[in-house]
Structures are given as C-alpha cells and as structure tokens.
Amino acid sequence: MSLKALIRAGFLMMAMLLSGGALRASEGGDGHGDEEKFNAGKLILDHIGDEHGWHLWGHTTLPLPVILFDTERGLKIFSSSRFDHGHATYDGYAYVDHAVVAVDAPPDPNWNLWEAYVSKKRIWDLSITKNVMSLFISLGLLLWVFMSVAKAYTRRAGQAPTGFQNLLEPIILFVRDDVAKSAIGEHKYEKYMPYLLTAFFFIFLNNLMGLVPFFPGGANLTGNIAVTLVLAMITFVITTVNGNKHYWQHIVAMPGVPGWVLAILTPVEILGMFLKPFVLMIRLFANITAGHIIALSFFSLIFVFGETSAGAGYGVAVGSLAFTVFMTMLELLVAFIQAYVFTFLSAMYIGSAVEEPHHH
Amino acid sequence: MLLASLVEPSFGLIFWMTLSFLAVLFILRKFAWKPILDGLKDRENSIADALNEAKKAREEIATMKAGNEALMREAREEREVLLKEARDIRDREIAGAKEKAKAEAEAILERAREEIRNEKNAALAELKLQVGELSVEIAEKILLEKLGNDAAQRALVDRMLKDAESRLS
Structure with a gap:
C-alpha cells in the first residue's frame, strides 16, 4: 500500500518536472526579448497564487470567463484568452500581475506600453479564475x-x-x-x-x-x-x-x-x-x-x-x-x-x- | 506585488466561495447528510436493539435453567422423602409381622404343651386304673392262694399291723 503510494507520488513528481520544464521554456520564450533567468520565487508564487485561465502544460492554457463589474460601464464578460497572457489589452482592460485592471487610454490593442496607463478606477472582478x-x-x-x-x-x-x-x-x-x-x-x-x-x-x-x-x-x-x-x-x-x-x-x-x-x-x-x-x-x-x-x-x-x-x-x-x-x-x-x-x-x-x- | 496578493483576499473568490459553498452546504444537508446520518443512526439503533434482545434472551434462558434446576432438586428431595417413607413402612410391616408370627408361634406352642400335658394326665390316669385293676386281680389270686387257712390269715394280719406300727412311728 505505502509502496504503491510512493510509486504514485513518484509519477506525480515526474509530471511536475515535465510541466515545470515546460513552464520554464514558456517563460524563456517571453516577448520581452531578453534571456530570462529561472526565477524560483515567481514559479512558486505562480503555483500557489490565482490566475485568469488555467495553465495546463507548455503553451496550452484553458481559457476561463472573465467577468467584470465596472461601475461606469456595467457588466463585462469575455474570455481570458483575450489578454494573451498579459500581452494584450482588451476593451479597455489589461492583465497585470495576475489581476485585471482598467486602462485609461487603449488606442491600440497591440500597443504594449499600456502599463503606464493603468487606471485607479476600482472594478469588481467576479471572473471564473483558476x-x-x-x-x-x-x-x-x-x-x-x-x-x-x-x-x-x-x-x-x-x-x-x-x-x-x-x-x-x-x-x-x-x-x-x-x-x-x-x-x-x-x-x-x-x-x-x-x-x-x-x-x-x-x-x-x-x-x-x-x-x-x-x-x-x-x-x-x-x-x-x-x-x-x-x-x-x-x-x-x-x-x-x-x-x-x-x-x-x-x-x-x-x-x-x-x-x-x-x-x-x-x-x-x-x-x-x-x-x-x-x-x-x-x-x-x-x-x-x-x-x-x-x-x-x-x-x-x-x-x-x-x-x-x-x-x-x-x-x-x-x-x-x-x-x-x-x-x-x-x-x-x-x-x-x-x-x-x-x-x-x-x-x-x-x-x-x-x-x-x-x-x- | 504577487506576495501581497497572496494575503489579500480577492473579492471574486470570496463572492463565488460564499455563494457556491453555502449552496452546496444546503443541498448536501437536505439530500446527503440527512439520509446518511439518519441511516447511520437507524443502523446503530437496530444493532443496539438486536444486542439488547440477545442479552434478554440469554437472561431468560439463564432464569429458565435456574428454574429447571430448582424443579429437579425439589423432585429429587421428594423422591428421597418418598423412598424413606416406603422404607419406614416396610420396616414397620416386617417388624409387625415378625412380632405377630412370634406371638402366634408362642400360642401354638402353648396349646401343644397344654395338649401334651392333658394327654399325659389322661394316659397316667388310665395307667393307674389298669395297674389298680391288675394289682387287685393279682392280690385276689395271691390271697386266694396264701390265705386259704386261718394261720396264714393271722400271720398276715400281724405283719400288717407291724408294718402299720412302723409307718406310724
């Protein structure tokens, strides 16, 4: 019985190893251009924190519904894949540090300098997160x-x-x-x-x-x-x-x-x-x-x-x-x-x- | 920033957690916990009842056994008494019979003795009678022979007198 559990735990670890490697690969392939070092703190916090969309393996992420209640603009529902892992804004919203924020000036969805335009406006995030x-x-x-x-x-x-x-x-x-x-x-x-x-x-x-x-x-x-x-x-x-x-x-x-x-x-x-x-x-x-x-x-x-x-x-x-x-x-x-x-x-x-x- | 988000509860999760957890709590309460807990309780009660009944049955058997033993003991005691009585009666009967037989035998013996005595007396009487007659006959014959003369008669009278004299003295 305990041997069986040990073997199973071993397999789980193997799976973890593979997904971890994939995660590292995906981080390496970030659009920031520079060679990103392995960041243990980020890996751990990513794992124990929450996220919009469910990372399954490698580059595959299960998109989940983002549900926002904006006091000015009402209820907004769209897929988490719209943010493209934080590389894109959508409909005046952006994804920064695992949180959805409103951005003031979204002239171009592919314009990636929006971080400077994050609004102080409070939005209620009722998304179906991981x-x-x-x-x-x-x-x-x-x-x-x-x-x-x-x-x-x-x-x-x-x-x-x-x-x-x-x-x-x-x-x-x-x-x-x-x-x-x-x-x-x-x-x-x-x-x-x-x-x-x-x-x-x-x-x-x-x-x-x-x-x-x-x-x-x-x-x-x-x-x-x-x-x-x-x-x-x-x-x-x-x-x-x-x-x-x-x-x-x-x-x-x-x-x-x-x-x-x-x-x-x-x-x-x-x-x-x-x-x-x-x-x-x-x-x-x-x-x-x-x-x-x-x-x-x-x-x-x-x-x-x-x-x-x-x-x-x-x-x-x-x-x-x-x-x-x-x-x-x-x-x-x-x-x-x-x-x-x-x-x-x-x-x-x-x-x-x-x-x-x-x-x- | 990430670390801060770790200890800062997110509004969305609180909202969904409260809503869905309470919903599941109420659904489970009605459709799962109630039948499960009731089922467990019923089963435990029925097991406890069965055990109690078994205990009661065991106790009943024990009391029955004790009753049987008492009955047996009583019967044995009664048999002892009856046997003793029977023995007593038999002893008494035998003793009585012995007594009676002894008395009867005694009586028979007594009667036999009496008869023997009577017979003996009668025989003696007859013997006396016959001896008397015989002696008279003999005496007659002797007298006829010896006292045929006067001298002899005289001598006899004298001897007789002498005899009488010696007997009287």
Whole structure:
C-alpha cells in the first residue's frame, strides 16, 4: 500500500518536472526579448497564487470567463484568452500581475506600453479564475460523491456499507463521534453536523487536489486566504447566532469577577470572539501554503543548480526529488490533519457558544 | 506585488466561495447528510436493539435453567422423602409381622404343651386304673392262694399291723 503510494507520488513528481520544464521554456520564450533567468520565487508564487485561465502544460492554457463589474460601464464578460497572457489589452482592460485592471487610454490593442496607463478606477472582478473553477470542480465532486453515498444509505438501509460508502463511513463517523459529539456534546451536535461534515470534506478534498500537480488539481484553494476567510466567517456566524445567554454573559460580564477587572476582561473577551475565527483562517491558509512553498522550493533547486551546469542539475535532482516526495507524503498527512483541526476548532467554538452553564 | 496578493483576499473568490459553498452546504444537508446520518443512526439503533434482545434472551434462558434446576432438586428431595417413607413402612410391616408370627408361634406352642400335658394326665390316669385293676386281680389270686387257712390269715394280719406300727412311728 505505502509502496504503491510512493510509486504514485513518484509519477506525480515526474509530471511536475515535465510541466515545470515546460513552464520554464514558456517563460524563456517571453516577448520581452531578453534571456530570462529561472526565477524560483515567481514559479512558486505562480503555483500557489490565482490566475485568469488555467495553465495546463507548455503553451496550452484553458481559457476561463472573465467577468467584470465596472461601475461606469456595467457588466463585462469575455474570455481570458483575450489578454494573451498579459500581452494584450482588451476593451479597455489589461492583465497585470495576475489581476485585471482598467486602462485609461487603449488606442491600440497591440500597443504594449499600456502599463503606464493603468487606471485607479476600482472594478469588481467576479471572473471564473483558476481557483474559482477548482472550487466549482471540488464542490461538484462533493455533491456527486455524497449524493450517491446517500442513495446507498437509503437503498440499502440497515445493511453493512459497501464500496465507496464503506470508504467514507469511518470518516463520517470520525467527524460525528470524535469532532462533533466530543466538542459540542451529545445533545446538541446534530444541528451542526451538516456544516462540520461539509467543511471537513471540502477542506480535505481540496487539500488533496492541491497536491495533484496537474488539471483538475494543482490549484491552491485551501491555501487561499479568501477561501479560508469565508469558511472562518461561516464558523463565526454560526457561533454568534447560536450563542446562548451563558455564552454572552461570559463575554460581556464574566460572572464572579469584580467590576474593575471586567474593564480589562470584557474588551479581551470581545477581541477573542473575533480572534478565534481569524486564527482559524490564518492557520489553514498558512499551513497549506507553507507546505506547497516547501515542496516547490525543493523542486526548484533542480533548476537553480541546472542553470549553473546541467550536471549539477541532475545531481541535485536525486536528493531534491526525494525531498519533494517526502514533503508530498507529509502534505498528505497535513491534508487530513488540517481538515480535522479546522473542523474540530469550529466545533469547539460552536460548543462553547451552546454550552449550558455547569452547576458545581 | 504577487506576495501581497497572496494575503489579500480577492473579492471574486470570496463572492463565488460564499455563494457556491453555502449552496452546496444546503443541498448536501437536505439530500446527503440527512439520509446518511439518519441511516447511520437507524443502523446503530437496530444493532443496539438486536444486542439488547440477545442479552434478554440469554437472561431468560439463564432464569429458565435456574428454574429447571430448582424443579429437579425439589423432585429429587421428594423422591428421597418418598423412598424413606416406603422404607419406614416396610420396616414397620416386617417388624409387625415378625412380632405377630412370634406371638402366634408362642400360642401354638402353648396349646401343644397344654395338649401334651392333658394327654399325659389322661394316659397316667388310665395307667393307674389298669395297674389298680391288675394289682387287685393279682392280690385276689395271691390271697386266694396264701390265705386259704386261718394261720396264714393271722400271720398276715400281724405283719400288717407291724408294718402299720412302723409307718406310724
């Protein structure tokens, strides 16, 4: 089993190597004219960041819809291929540093000095970027998987689980028994199960998909702060909406604490209320992004050394690939752990909000 | 610039994430999590029920077994009592019979003795009678022979008197 995973990880690394080489080639062939050096930082940031259009391999990029809401010009929808990887403007918009900006003077679409004309005007970018596409794919996958598993539960009611149902049941039971029941309590956990399960499987699936270096994986969705922000916000809203009298009492006026201490304690408690989801957001973002950065850094070493001499590149490749494989294996573990940690802490916060006062 | 974009949440992604995640959350809640969690709970309940029933059945069997044993013990005790009673009755009967037989034998013996005594007495009486008659006959014959003369008769009277005299003294 572990050998099989190792072999598979090896293949993934090979694929990564090839796509990385292609990426380097495409960068070399840029229209800027000068011989561009391999830039590890740019490679890594390109991989963990977002982009309009999905780079598949070599010069092949899957164009995705750009959707803009311009306060002056209304809704604009066009293909990301119109920007030609940032070498062209389209309809008064340009693509600079992975962001769509408005340009003031677009006299000629092929005129490449438009960078000086970037407008300060704010436009709302609702484009289906690589991350949004990846989000849709993963959510579609979740819908398909769990609706079919649910069907198995109704069709084979009361019987032992089989197949895919059998694979997922222990994880569902883990979330129910070790996350929800232990953090929220036997009597109140049921109401929060849909969110905890959805969040757990969403994070877990996207962590895993982020480890796959090619389409439809490769997007760094759970390492994107917008995604973790929304997840943390949902936890915050659930906690705040469901907070009972006991919870608010402990935040506003901790019982049994003298007034002058409350003057310090209450602001701290209120700050803590917002700090908890904030930490939730940062933790998932930082863990997943850091994992990607480390794995890609080891990987980039090959090309950094390869630039000095081909021999050094091949020499470093052996150790570097081994480290990348090791990091990817570690990331497989982290994928599960971070999904668990996010779900468990969410459950803890919800649990603290709905907890009944103890009578000692 | 790129690094800054990494920690700055993009509006578009927040928008799509909120919209699509919540939509999927509500769809899954209704069409996936509810049947899955209900199914799991039902199955767990049915397993727990089955286990409880098995336990109850085991307990019932145990109580039945205990009842059977008590019944058996009772039956054994009763048999012991009956046997003992029977033995007692038999002993008593045998003792009684022995007693009775002994008494009967005693009575029979007594009657036999009585009869023997009577027979003996009768025989003695008859013997006496015959001896008397015989002696009288003999005496008659002797007397006829010896006392045919006066002298002899006298001598006899004298001897008789002497005898009587010696017997009286």
